[in-house]
Amino acid sequence: MRLPHGEVKTPVYMPVGTKGAMKGVTYQEMDDLGCKLLLANTYHLAYKPGGDLLEKVGGLHNFVNWKNNILTDSGGFQMVSMSQLSEVTEEGVTFESPYDRSKMHLRPEDSIHTQNQIGADIIMALDDVVKTATAGLRMQEASERTTRWLDRDIAAHKRKHDQNLFPIVQGGVDSKLREQSLNDLIQREANGYAIGGLAGGEDKADFWKTVVQCTTKLPKNKPRYLMGVGYPVDIVVCSCLGVDMFDCVFSTRTARFGTAFTEHGFLKLKNNEIANVFEPIQKGCQCQACKNYTQSYLHYLIAKEEVACHLISIHNLNYLIQLMLNLHQSIIDGKLTGFVNGFLKNWYQREG
Ligand code: PRF
Ligand code: ZN
Numbered sequence: 378m379r380l381p382h383g384e385v386k387t388p389v390y391m392p393v394g395t396k397g398a399m400k401g402v403t404y405q406e407m408d409d410l411g412c413k414l415l416l417a418n419t420y421h422l423a424y425k426p427g428g429d430l431l432e433k434v435g436g437l438h439n440f441v442n443w444k445n446n447i448l449t450d451s452g453g454f455q456m457v458s459m460s461q462l463s464e465v466t467e468e469g470v471t472f473e474s475p476y477d478r479s480k481m482h483l484r485p486e487d488s489i490h491t492q493n494q495i496g497a498d499i500i501m502a503l504d505d506v507v508k509t510a511t512a513g514l515r516m517q518e519a520s521e522r523t524t525r526w527l528d529r530d531i532a533a534h535k536r537k538h539d540q541n542l543f544p545i546v547q548g549g550v551d552s553k554l555r556e557q558s559l560n561d562l563i564q565r566e567a568n569g570y571a572i573g574g575l576a577g578g579e580d581k582a583d584f585w586k587t588v589v590q591c592t593t594k595l596p597k598n599k600p601r602y603l604m605g606v607g608y609p610v611d612i613v614v615c616s617c618l619g620v621d622m623f624d625c626v627f628s629t630r631t632a633r634f635g636t637a638f639t640e641h642g643f644l645k646l647k648n649n650e651i652a653n654v655f656e657p658i659q660k661g662c663q664c665q666a667c668k669n670y671t672q673s674y675l676h677y678l679i680a681k682e683e684v685a686c687h688l689i690s691i692h693n694l695n696y697l698i699q700l701m702l703n704l705h706q707s708i709i710d711g712k713l714t715g716f717v718n719g720f721l722k723n724w725y726q727r728e729g
Contacts, residue, residue: 378570378600378621379416380446380498380499380541381446381506381539381540382438382445382446382447382498382524383413383444383445383446383499385413385414385446386503386619386701386702386705387415387600387622388612388614388616388620388621388623388701388705389413389623389707390607390623390624390625390628390679390695390698390700390701390702391414391415391416391448391534391622391623391624392407392412392415392416392628392629392697393415393416393418393519393624393625393626393629394407394415394416394417394419394626395416395418395421395439395626396417396418396421396422396701397417397421397422397426397437397440398441398515399629399682399688399690399691400629400630400631400633400693401633401686401690402629402690402694403681403686404441404442404443407443407690407694408443408444408445410664410691410694410695410698411447411698412505412694412698413444413445413465413668413728414446414448414449414498414499414622415445415446415448416446416447416448416449416450416454416576416624417437417447417448417449417450417495417497418454418455418481418620419449419450419451419452419488419495419501419537420452420455420472420483420493422437422449422475422491422495423481423483423487423491424476425454426440426480427494428491428494429494430489431494431495431496432494432496435496435498436494436495436496437449437478437495437496437497437516437655438496445578446497446498446499446603446612447495447496447497447498447499448498448500448501448624449492449495449497449499449500449501449504450501450604451475451488451500451501451502451504451545452470452472452503453493453501453502453503453505453506453545453573454507454573454604454605455487455508456470456507457506457507459475460508462474463673465505465707467494467522468477468484468487469482469483469484469487470483470484470503470505471483471501472628476622479581483503484503484529485502485503485526485527485529485533486529486530487504487528487532489503489530489533489534489535489542490535490727491535491655492540492688492717493534493535493540494538494605496536497540497542498539498540499540499541499543499569500534500540500541500542500543501542501543501545501571502523502526502527502530502542502543502544502545503526503530504519504521504523504526504545504547504573504574505518505519505520505522505547506519506573506574507519507548507549507574507577508577508578508580509549509550509574509575509576509577509579509676510577510579510718511549512576513622516548516549516551516554517551517554519547520547520548520554520557520558520633521557523547524556524558524562526561526563527544527562527565528565529700530542532545532648540665541567541568541569542567542568543567543568543569543571543602544565544567544571545562545568545570545571545573545574546558546559546562546563546570546571546572546573546574546591546595546599547574548574548660548726549574549579550575550579550580550583550584550586550587552586552587552590555590555591556590556594557598559590559591559594559595563595563596565597568597568599568600568656569595569599569600569622570591570599570600570602570603571600571601571604571622572587572588572591572592572600572601572602572603572604572620572701573601573605574602575587575588575603575604575605575606576603576604576605576606576611576625577605581661585614588603588615588618588620589618589619590644592618592619592620593619595619595707596632598704600621600622600637601619601620601621602620602621602624602644603615603620603622603623603624604624605624605625606620606623606624606625607623607625607627607697608625608627609630609638609697609700610639610721611723612697612700612726613700613704613716613717613720613721614717617713618703618718628690628693628694628696628697629690629693629694630688631693632686632689632692632693633686634647635679635685635689636689637658637659637692637693637696638692638693638696639658639659639687639696640723640724641723641724641726642657642718642725643725644658644671644672646658646675646676646689647679647680648676651673651675651676652673652676652677653673654671654672654676655671655672655674656671656672656673656675657670657672658689658692659692659696661697662692662696663695664689664691664692664695664696666688666689666691666692666712667692667718670688673701675688675689700720703716704716
């Protein structure tokens with residue numbers, strides 16, 4: 378994928394720095410890990426430091442000194458994650474700040490204006506997001522409203538030459554609504570598309586079916602971004618189903634609770650027996666945590682020091698970035714099937 382701040386190999390995992398910072402990891406470290414595309418969030422950045430300040434310093438890239446690519450989510454997802462504090466109408470969404478109770482009106486025009494100020498390489502359409510389990514008319518309204526808002530997004534977008542606006546397919550796990558949303562969005566001929574409204578607690582069977590329905594229909598020559606998916610197994614399987622981009626806070630959030638990714642699944646470093654394991658999290662891993670420290674030491678650190686969360690976050694990010702590069706290479710080499718077989722066998726077979 379060629380973007381204004383360099384080329385990105387796909388499939389790609391995008392680490393999430395919601396507020397213009399990763400939790401516990403600097404952007405310099407993200408660059409060292411080989412990250413080429415980061416995610417940030419319009420709602421949080423609009424609240425602080427604000428779009429005007431970001432525009433004044435020449436955008437988020439300059440503000441945080443990041444030379445690679447950025448994608449901004451539109452604020453749509455906060456309608457679900459902050460549902461107690463938001464109200465949606467045809468005009469747009471109103472949020473009440475959990476910090477100081479101030480109101481923020483986010484119409485499609487506002488989301489795009491702020492995203493133009495932030496200056497990310499990929500910006501997202503403002504979608505009407507409802508919980509995946511939402512039934513009937515409200516789900517239909519949300520899906521159709523997302524298309525109406527897309528037309529307002531496109532009209533408001535002032536940087537079509539250097540910012541790629543991705544529409545977001547909605548419709549929950551209802552195949553008719555998805556089909557309608559797919560048809561409407563594909564007609565608008567964007568440079569890439571996102572699949573939204575999933576990873577919200579739906580049945581796994583419905584999840585896979587909906588992903589396949591979308592990837593089958595979306596244009597083959599344009600990137601497809603599955604929003605909010607980040608479990609290693611889901612990333613591998615969905616890459617096989619034709620997804621190119623993923624994002625999720627899971628890798629760093631779970632690290633802060635002491636869980637590391639390994640080729641044999643999740644490793645809970647808080648468990649007492651880890652005190653006697655004098656090996657790295659993952660043999661051969663080139664990250665700072667594995668090159669320097671044993672599981673036993675990390676287990677001891679977790680109870681005492683913030684730095685343990687930092688080290689495990691670095692490891693999990695390195696794990697996902699390397700996993701994606703290996704997936705990419707296996708596709709290039711025509712060896713995807715063998716790679717996926719090996720990955721799944723290792724993941725579910727603890728003894729290797
Ligand atoms: N829409 C937006 N951001 C998202 C999602 C979505 O549907 C999801 C999936 N639930 C994650 N992030 N705008
Ligand atoms: Zn490591």
